[in-house]
Amino acid sequence: MHFGATLRLLRVDAGVSLRALAQKIGVSSAYLSRVENGHDQAPTPDRLMAIARALDLPPTLLIDLAQRVSPFVARYLEDVPSASYLFLEIARRKLNAAQLARVHAFLAAEFPARSASRSDAPRLHELLAPERVLLKLSCSYLGDAIDVAAVRLANAAPGLNAAAIAGEIRERERESPTGIGHGVAVPHALAAHIRPVAALVTLARPLQVATPDDLPLQMLLVIVGGGQAPLELLARAARLATPDTVAQLCQATTPDAALAHVRHVESEFG
Amino acid sequence: MAFLLHSPLCLLIAQLVIIITTARVLGVVARKIHQPLVIAEVVAGILLGPSLLGLVAPDVKAALFPAASLGILGMLSQVGLILFMFLVGLEMDLGMLRGRGRASVLISHTSIIVPFSLGAVLALYIYPTLMPQGVAFSSFTLFMGAAMSITAFPVLARILTERRLLRTKVGAVTITCAAVDDVTAWCILAFVVSIVRATALTEAVVTTILAVGYTLAMLLLVRPFLARMAARGTGREGLTQNVVAVTFVLLFLSAWATELIGIHALFGAFLMGAIIPREGGFARILAEKLEDIVVIVLLPTFFALSGLRTQIGLLNTPEAWIQCLLIVLVACLGKFGGSYVAARWTGLGWRESAALGILMNTRGLMELIVLNIGLELGVISPTLFTMMVLMALVTTFMTTPILQVVYPPELLARELAEPPQPDTRVTLPEGFSVLMCVAFDRSGPGMAQVAGALIGKQTASDRLYGLQLHRPAERTSTLLEEEDNAESPGALEPLLARSRDHGLSVRPMSFVSGEPARDICSVAEVKDVDLILLGWHKTLFGQAFLGGTVHDVIKDARADVAVLVSRDLGAVRRVLVPFCGSPHDEVAVRIARRMAFAVGAEVTVLRIRFRNADAPHIDAFLKDMAADRVTIVEAIDDGNKAVDLVVKAAEGQDLVVLGSAPLSPDQIMTLCPNSFLVVHHRERPEPAQRRPRPLTEPQTDAVAHA
Incomplete structure (x- = not known):
């Protein structure tokens, strides 16, 4: 996934201009523009937190997208240096996603989290259907x-007709294309009052x-509606734009297989 | 008084204050009586000049506008005029002249030639009294001609916009003609000025050559440069000041060049404005930046100056007033008469022609500009100048009230509400869209033939879609596999290939669908097509015709559906439509008629009358459908022989277009070897509110990766 393009996508949908966002987080608009165009690296975790606040997004999501180490983790490692040894062990063993899930399950059973900080925004696979x-x-x-x-979306959204939905999505697409790299685009029409639904399209x-x-x-994730946190939905969709996931989904031959894969990828992010 | 005006700058500022205030106050009055602002400004100038202020309070006038101060005021007004002409050029989008057709060209040329000639003839009559000493008669004549043929493009544009006439036919034709007129008149004027200034013929020739060279340079060198600069300098934040600065420097250079060449500086400004690129809002932003300062501050100084030069007192004899009246008459006769006759000639109604004539007669401030040039050159005397100013004032003044009578607002409202319908009897209704659904290789070519026959030469508003739906892999039951019509993965290819042969562009789509009928209907709806074209192949174990998916589509679709039964359908040249009067039959006739217009097919409508059935609406419909290549043959069904009649008539026809009811397609098809197009009509929920496809559609679309 192209972090800059995703950032631009989220910013445009939040209705914040480049200049306004740059001012809010205290960087120059030229720098932010370079980031959005991929000419500069993703910002530091602190700046990402500031951006997340400005766009009203959960900070972890943005940090995930930028593939940065969360400041939360960094602080923890400073406080408890021995924890970094554990990370090292995990890294040395090159645990894959499934194995990590087992470690995660062990953690959850042994040390239940004090408060569930999970956002209640729906997961993407919950919005999809075969x-x-x-x-x-x-x-x-x-x-x-x-x-x-x-x-297909119109069938799932009572009271909306396909032409109107398509019109809205095309309009948004015209405003600023929604490609987020690795062959994925997320055309969408966000509206708070409509229950969100999504469609997954793979292209032959x-x-x-x-x-x-x-x-x-190669792949489109089309999202209509949005409920309380439409931007979060987009950010979640953006996480699917990895070469692996795209290749897997494009090879899927049945809707159920594709859905299962989306669910799997999403579970990895916790 | 003297204390207030002790320095030239104080004087100038005081003059500006008074001029602007007077113009604005009178402007309010003018608006009350529905006159353009120009009238107020010109009158304000005249009032401040010797005609009123000079008569009533000569001291005040002498203090306010001493002869010595006029030079400065003059320079200021010249700069204002240069900027204003630049604005006029900006407003004049030469792109809109394209494709306006014969009517505009004829009208605009006539509306120049007639007043020009009349002006020249008038010059013959008035030159003994009104021509200044030492002016060549030819110059005088040419100038009078040019002055008579001016139309005030800016005033006109404003009147048309205010009265919401721009969208009517008259408005469109008028604005085009006025633009052509203005460009032509200015060229003539540039020529006249060069002739007047030249002392010898050779000099005039040199000037003309230089002027042509200058124009070419502007068009071929400066224009591309500006386009490039505009593309770079127009960002989201508007124009950078540097770009604006460069534009102004170029503007003044251009004006300077024309002044040096010997045609007037205003010509250079005008040309500069006209070649500013329209794309990307460059012209609009420039105009916005300039307009207020020019129109509110600088232009009134010009009017005031014109007013100061206008001495109504010079018209002190009855003969002078008669001459003045004559000038007004000739001006109106030439411009109004010329345009009116030409407009009638091109087929406009009398009301429209009169409206156009009266609009073209508006001379407004362009005339004033021309007159001032003439006065400065010495081609016309102050007396003639005064007469001509009055003429400009009268012709502008009479426009609005006469227009009110000729083209009342109620009439205008009606015309705006009902745009004239194109005559569908002779031309194809605009834009036809077909969704072609193919499942098998062999259905493609036939569909392409039908689409080609329906569309003919494809225009931007004709849309063709090819749709192939694959069954989902896991639902391929053994029963389906046994069927000998196994689906082909690339069933769209033959359709696309044949369409390319016909010069049609088809947008292909294919995807996996568990419910093909529902998806076909939905795609048809989202693409807003006029006709869904399906293929049908008789299977060995004949399920009833129009069964299966076809049946479901017919049931659910919100558009007309046509089912093609292709028996090696080649070019569609002869078409038969059996007609019994059902709504499906009517659509069948329309479709066949479309083929007649699109590819020149010979259409035979076989009207089958049933005994003791009298149907006036059917007669009316068929009368409406009658056309060159549509022949209507009558036959009477006396006792269930309709099918036989159709079978007999179908001989030698390429295609039979058949309504899905009341005749039984099944029965007829088993008896005839022809290709069939079975049409099923679907009442649209609200036919009036067809959603036009946004023009911008292709923007989100990029060509597929081959």
């Missing part, structure tokens, strides 16, 4: 893919549209 997973779509225009996705033929990393589009 009938909203469109596999091997082939078309020549992004607009057509959006239209087809809108058709990659679409050559302008994307932040110039990779052709």
Whole structure:
């Protein structure tokens, strides 16, 4: 995933201008623009926390996206240096996701967390359903893919018709493209009063549209509605944009398999 | 008094205060009587000049506008005019002249030639009394002609906008003509000025050559440069000041160049404005930056100056007033008459023509600018100048009230509410869209043939979509696999290939669908298509025709559905439509008629009358559908022989377009070897509110990775 493009996506949907955000977090707009365009590294954890506050997002989500070490962890390691030894052990063993899940399960059983700090925003796989997973779509225009996705979304959103949904999504797409790198785009129409639903579209033929990393589009996550925390949904969708996940999802032949994979990836993030 | 005006600067500032205040106060009055602001400004100038203030309070006038101060005021007003002409050029989007057709060209040319000639003839009559000494008769004549043919583009544009006329046909034609007129008149004027200034013929020729060279340089060198600069300098934050500075420097250089060449500086300013690129809001931002200071502060000084030069007192004899009246008459006759006749000639109604004529007759401040140039050059005498100013004032003044009579607001409202419908009898209704659903390789080519016949030459508003739905892998039951019509993975390819042969561009889409009928209907809805085209193939164990997916689509679709039964359908040249009067039959006739217009197919409508059935609305419908290539044949069904009639008529036809009821397609198809298009009509919920596809659609679309 292209962090800069994701940041721009979140910022545009939050309705904050580049200049305003830069001012809020105390950096120059030129610097922020470089970050958004991928010419500069993702900001430091502290700045990410500031951005998250400005955009009203859970800070951990943004730090996850930027693949930075959370300041929370950093502070903990300072306080309890022996913990870093444990991390080292984990790293040395190259534990994979499944094994980490077992460690996690052990932790949860042995040391139950004091307070559940999980946000109550829905997970992405909860918004998807087999009938909203469109596999091997082939078309020549992004607009057509959006239209087809809108058709399936309309079936799930009572009172909305496909044309209206497609119109909204296209409008948003025109404003600023929603590609977030690694062949993923998240076309969306956010509206707080509509229960969020999402559609997953994998493309049989990659679409050559302008994307932040110039990779052709292979997968679309189309999101309509949003409820309380629409931006969080987008940020969660962005986490799926890793080369591995995209390849896996594009190879899925049944909607259920694709859904299971999304669920799996999401569970890894906790 | 003297204390207040002791220095030239104080004087100038005081003059500005008085001029602007008078103009604005009169402007309020003018607005009350629905006159453009120009009238107020010109009148304000005249009132401040020798015609009123000079008569009533000569001391005040002498103190306020001493002869010595006029030079400074003059320079200021010249700068104002340069900027103003630049604005006029900016407002004039030459792009809109394109594609306005013969009417505008004819009208605008006539509305220059007629007043020009009349002005020249008038010059013949008035030159003994009104031509200043030492001016060549030719110059005088040319100038009178040019002065008569001016139309005030800016005033016109403002009147049209205020009266919401721009969107009407008259408004569109008028604004185009006025633009052409203004450009032409200014070219003529530039030529006249060069002739007047030149002492010898050779000099005039040199000036003309230089002017042409200058114009070419502006168009070929400066314009591309500006376009590049505008593209770089127009950001989200508007223009950078450097870009604006460069533009102004270029503007003044251009004005300077034209002044040096010997055509007037204003011409350079105007040309500069006209070549400013329109893209990206460059022109708009410049205009916004300039407009207030020019229109509110600088332009009134020009009017005041014109007013100071206007000495109504010079018209002190009855003959002078008669001449003045004559000038007004000739001006109106030339401009109004010329435009009116030309407009009638091109087929506009009398009301529209009159409105156009009266609008073109508006001379406003452009005339004033021309007159001042003439006065400065010495081509016209102060007396003639006064007469012509009065003429400009009268022609501008009469525009609004006469327009009110000729083109009352109620009429205007009606015209705006009902845009004229294009005549669908002779042309194809705009834009047709078809969703072609293919499941098998072999359905493609036939569908492409039908689409080609329906669309003909594809325009931007004709949309074609190809849709293929794959069954989900796990639902391929043994029963489906046994069917000999196994789906082909690339069933769209033959369709696309054949469409390309026909020069049609089809947007392909395919995806996995468990409920093809529902998805077809939904895609048709989201793409807002006029017709869903399905393929159908008779299977060995004949399920009833229009069964399965086809049946479901027909049941649920919100658009008309056509089912193609292709039996090696080639080019569609002869089409038969059996017609019994059902709504499905009516759609069948419309579709066939479309083919007649699009590809010139010979359409035969076989009207089958049932005994003792009298249907006036059917007669009316068929009468409406009648066209060159649509032949209507009558047949009478006396006792259930309709099917036989159709079978007989179908001989030698390429395609039979058939309504899904009342005749039984099943029965007819087993008897005829032809290709069939079975049409099912679907009442749209609200046909009036067709949602036009946004023009911007392609912007989110990028061409597929091949």
